[in-house]
Amino acid sequence: MFFVLLAFCAVFFITYTLNDLYIKQNVQTVRVATVTKKIPPYTLVTKEQVTMLPLPVSVVPEDAVLNVEEFFQGQKYYTNELGLGAGDLLRREKLSADNTSPLGKLTRLSDDQTMLVAINTNLVQSCANLVVPGTLVHAIVYIKAKGMGEEDVVISFAEDPGLANLLVVDKKNANSAVVEEEGREAIPAVVVFKLHQNQQNVAKALVKYNETGTVYLLPVGFQGDVFLGLAAQK
Structure with missing residues (x-):
């Protein structure tokens, strides 16, 4: 019981x-x-x-x-x-907690009121490939003379302040792929800058210089958060 x-x-x-x-x-x-x-x-x-x-x-x-x-x-x-x-x-x-995917980065452009502009580059113009995402660069433009009576033109950030402190956010090789560390895939072909949307004149100048001359990039600083954001996508 x-x-x-x-x-x-x-x-x-x-x-x-x-x-x-x-x-x-x-x-x-x-x-x-x-x-x-x-x-x-x-x-x-x-x-x-x-x-x-x-x-x-x-x-x-x-x-x-x-x-x-x-x-x-x-x-x-x-x-x-x-x-x-x-x-x-x-x-x-x-x-x-981040927004570093390709579509995410484009969406952030609206949020941050920024825009992207790309120029051609190579090993020499990118300072032996030292220009990586996150790099701050000054640009120097070389425009070759068209005729015998003309002189070559060199434009620096002293003559055009818009060429100073440009932020690199991406670079690609000729196959539109992320630049590798070794081999031919390591040769950059395109560098992308991020500008504020009120920097229309800077964007226009970069496009003009890219089409009429050669743009050389001089590294002067680095923003690590941009570099880490790109690394997170790999």
């Missing part, structure tokens, strides 16, 4: 515990960050785009954001290739 009573108590305790757990998971709620409107792929996510809504504990994933202020403090987050829809939970696995 004693063992029957003990077994009954054990079954009652287990049943009570399971029922209590079920009730807590399905009735007890927690406030979770939820997206208020569609956020396109590779787009910066801000706390103004989310709201806190109560949801049953049972449907809240482990990577859900429960504290918006803490989540966004000192950190930027971007959507991945799928983006987020209105009503989606803000989840860490659907976000990225």
